[in-house]
Amino acid sequence: MDIGTSISIDDDDGWSNGSGGGVFVTGTDTGVGKTLVTAAIVHALRSDGIDAVGMKPIATGIDRDVVFKSTDAEIIAKYSCLSSEEHELVNPVFLALEAAPYMASIVLKQDVDIERVFKAYKRLKERHEFIVVEGIGGVMVPIKKDYYVLDLIRDLELPALIVARARLGTINHTLLTVEACKRRGVEVIGIIMNMIDHSSIVEVNAGSIIQELSRVPVIGSIPYIKEMGVDDIPYIAKYIRYDLLLT
Ligand SMILES: Nc1ncnc2c1ncn2[C@@H]1O[C@H](COP(=O)(O)OP(=O)(O)OP(=O)(O)O)[C@@H](O)[C@H]1O
Numbered sequence: 285m286d287i288g289t290s291i292s293i294d295d296d297d298g299w300s301n302g303s304g305g306g307v308f309v310t311g312t313d314t315g316v317g318k319t320l321v322t323a324a325i326v327h328a329l330r331s332d333g334i335d336a337v338g339m340k341p342i343a344t345g346i347d348r349d350v351v352f353k354s355t356d357a358e359i360i361a362k363y364s365c366l367s368s369e370e371h372e373l374v375n376p377v378f379l380a381l382e383a384a385p386y387m388a389s390i391v392l393k394q395d396v397d398i399e400r401v402f403k404a405y406k407r408l409k410e411r412h413e414f415i416v417v418e419g420i421g422g423v424m425v426p427i428k429k430d431y432y433v434l435d436l437i438r439d440l441e442l443p444a445l446i447v448a449r450a451r452l453g454t455i456n457h458t459l460l461t462v463e464a465c466k467r468r469g470v471e472v473i474g475i476i477m478n479m480i481d482h483s484s485i486v487e488v489n490a491g492s493i494i495q496e497l498s499r500v501p502v503i504g505s506i507p508y509i510k511e512m513g514v515d516d517i518p519y520i521a522k523y524i525r526y527d528l529l530l531t
Pocket residue numbers: 311313314315316317318319320321356420421478479480506507508509510511512513
């Protein structure tokens with residue numbers, strides 16, 4: 285099944301994005317913890333002396349009319365410690381409607397400029413050692429007609445890290461996501477189980493069953509943290525084997 289078209293990001297500079305030096309954080313759904321994980325990984329790598337930065341290439345939602353229209357981009361930029369001239373690179377495409385980008389582009393009659401994404405990614409990549417890219421929703425979210433998040437991951441030539449919410453239904457959602465990545469030729473570098481309720485035997489065991497069945501390592505198991513806020517992000521990193529992303 286050919287689910288999407290391919291967009292080339294080669295340009296005149298002879299730039300090659302390569303597969304090292306970055307990871308694409310996707311998820312089984314919206315609201316599973318991608319932003320939290322993206323910012324936590326950036327923070328942890330930076331604390332280890334690696335010049336890591338994050339990016340939210342495409343965001344949709346309410347335009348807050350501040351420097352970062354997207355809240356996700358603001359959180360990611362905060363932990364990336366970017367200079368103000370780099371702020372525009374964090375979120376090159378924003379559509380002011382909370383919806384899949386393709387849907388938002390139709391309703392708003394606004395094009396999704398993928399080339400802007402590749403240019404911003406390239407510029408960040410030239411300046412920094414490691415880029416952590418947060419996706420939007422899950423892997424089959426349409427960005428443009430016949431162009432899905434999966435296609436973006438493939439075109440950026442990044443391995444995928446899947447964030448899954450540890451509640452009932454997650455085995456199905458996570459295995460489907462892994463399967464879709466495999467079919468598209470996207471490497472899945474790991475899975476992170478998030479929001480685990482440790483009083484639930486089902487939630488505690490979901491990660492090991494997913495790892496066994498998918499043959500993809502679970503590289504993080506993050507508990508549910510009551511009243512979790514942006515300032516808790518550095519604390520989250522200790523639940524993630526972020527060192528495995530560098531190998
Ligand atoms: N381990 C956790 N414990 C408690 N709350 C959490 C946890 N992880 C994430 N959350 C909360 O869940 C919400 C969604 O998290 P987050 O914004 O990171 O998800 P997302 O996958 O990036 O969502 P989106 O698809 O909108 O980008 C946030 O309010 C966040 O604070």
